[in-house]
Amino acid sequence: MTTYDIRVVDTRDESLLRAWWEAGAAATADRPIDAWPAWEVSRRALPFPRTDGRLVLLSAVDAGVTVGAGMLFMLRHDNTHLAEGEVFVHPDHRRRGIGRTLLAELERLAMADGRTVMIGAVFAPIDAESPGSLFAAEMGYPVASAEHTKVLDLKEAPAHWGPIDAEVAAALGDYRVVVFEERIPDEYIDDFCGLLSVFIGEIPTGDLELEEASWTPERLRDNERRAAAIGRLQVIGAAIAPDGHLCGFSDVKIDRADPRHAAVGGTLVLPGHRGHRLGIAMKLATHRRTAELFPSCAYVETGNAGVNATMNAVNARMGYRVVERCLDVQKRL
Numbered sequence: 001m002t003t004y005d006i007r008v009v010d011t012r013d014e015s016l017l018r019a020w021w022e023a024g025a026a027a028t029a030d031r032p033i034d035a036w037p038a039w040e041v042s043r044r045a046l047p048f049p050r051t052d053g054r055l056v057l058l059s060a061v062d063a064g065v066t067v068g069a070g071m072l073f074m075l076r077h078d079n080t081h082l083a084e085g086e087v088f089v090h091p092d093h094r095r096r097g098i099g100r101t102l103l104a105e106l107e108r109l110a111m112a113d114g115r116t117v118m119i120g121a122v123f124a125p126i127d128a129e130s131p132g133s134l135f136a137a138e139m140g141y142p143v144a145s146a147e148h149t150k151v152l153d154l155k156e157a158p159a160h161w162g163p164i165d166a167e168v169a170a171a172l173g174d175y176r177v178v179v180f181e182e183r184i185p186d187e188y189i190d191d192f193c194g195l196l197s198v199f200i201g202e203i204p205t206g207d208l209e210l211e212e213a214s215w216t217p218e219r220l221r222d223n224e225r226r227a228a229a230i231g232r233l234q235v236i237g238a239a240i241a242p243d244g245h246l247c248g249f250s251d252v253k254i255d256r257a258d259p260r261h262a263a264v265g266g267t268l269v270l271p272g273h274r275g276h277r278l279g280i281a282m283k284l285a286t287h288r289r290t291a292e293l294f295p296s297c298a299y300v301e302t303g304n305a306g307v308n309a310t311m312n313a314v315n316a317r318m319g320y321r322v323v324e325r326c327l328d329v330q331k332r333l
């Protein structure tokens with residue numbers, strides 16, 4: 001019997017937000033990494049006003065207890081046909097239709113906003129299905145891109161990077177790698193927006209119906225301001241070509257309120273500039289800087305498509321190991 005209500009969470013009401021957060025934390029506790037952001041991170045990030053899109057949080061409430069959590073994000077600057085949705089149900093309340101009901105409400109909200117495609121990420125052990133993967137399949141969300149979540153031990157791995165440094169030094173030629181924190185310097189902002197705008201087209205995304213992003217200096221600065229305000233540090237490695245323009249980037253994000261782990265956002269070297277070990281050079285630089293700034297950071301997480309041979313090789317050399325599958329699922333609404 002359905003006894004729960006679905007409610008939109010007012011993110012400024014900290015007790016409602018906390019209850020929503022706890023349901024999500026319980027639902028993701030079996031993941032092999034600390035996948036759910038720490039409360040101190042979520043309580044700052046989630047209520048912060050967004051200029052890049054619209055975030056909606058839903059709670060499923062049963063007799064005053066929040067038993068399920070839904071999250072919907074709809075981009076504003078590009079990919080306006082798309083909505084990203086995720087649902088989480090407390091393990092004690094599963095198989096009662098709560099996940100299905102939350103998802104139906106997310107889909108309704110997305111369609112009301114004119115979105116035609118919903119995408120989401122579900123996680124599963126390497127050799128098995130999970131409640132999430134079985135649920136997605138049942139809800140009409142086939143896998144559009146199969147990825148792996150990978151983890152690098154930041155305290156142990158750098159000790160083994162000496163031989164890679166030597167290879168990088170031999171291959172760099174007139175290219176340089178620099179690291180920026182928080183903010184891209186004005187002189188590189190147009191180049192950097194250009195890189196971000198072509199990124200999606202340069203990585204394998206399977207059958208995901210993604211369009212190119214469109215980054216402007218204004219959008220980038222907004223993003224930087226938001227990151228700074230919510231305490232998220234971006235360590236950005238950039239490759240500079242012999243002509244002085246940026247030809248690649250790789251970033252690491254880490255929350256100051258929970259610096260136990262960090263995550264790679266993306267890595268790209270423009271096609272005309274490959275073969276100089278720039279990808280791995282930028283990653284070594286960002287990871288070293290992260291370790292320097294946050295000695296308590298135990299691991300860095302990344303994810304990339306199983307078919308992305310180059311990136312997989314770079315990650316394996318650095319010491320990344322696969323910990324789970326990440327399935328990007330998609331449905332036409």
Ligand SMILES: CC(C)(COP(=O)(O)OP(=O)(O)OC[C@H]1O[C@@H](n2cnc3c(N)ncnc32)[C@H](O)[C@@H]1OP(=O)(O)O)[C@@H](O)C(=O)NCCC(=O)NCCS
Nearest residue numbers: 027086087088089094095096097098099100131132134135
């Ligand atoms: C996936 C999840 C949200 C499902 O929540 P739920 O409330 O148990 O889902 P429902 O009861 O609405 O299930 C709907 C249907 O999905 C399928 N399903 C859900 N969980 C399943 C499982 N463990 N095994 C097999 N099928 C499953 C069933 O067909 C189910 O219908 P049925 O119970 O009538 O057979 C929950 O397991 C969860 O929070 N997992 C961790 C987070 C996650 O993976 N989220 C999904 C993607 S963002």
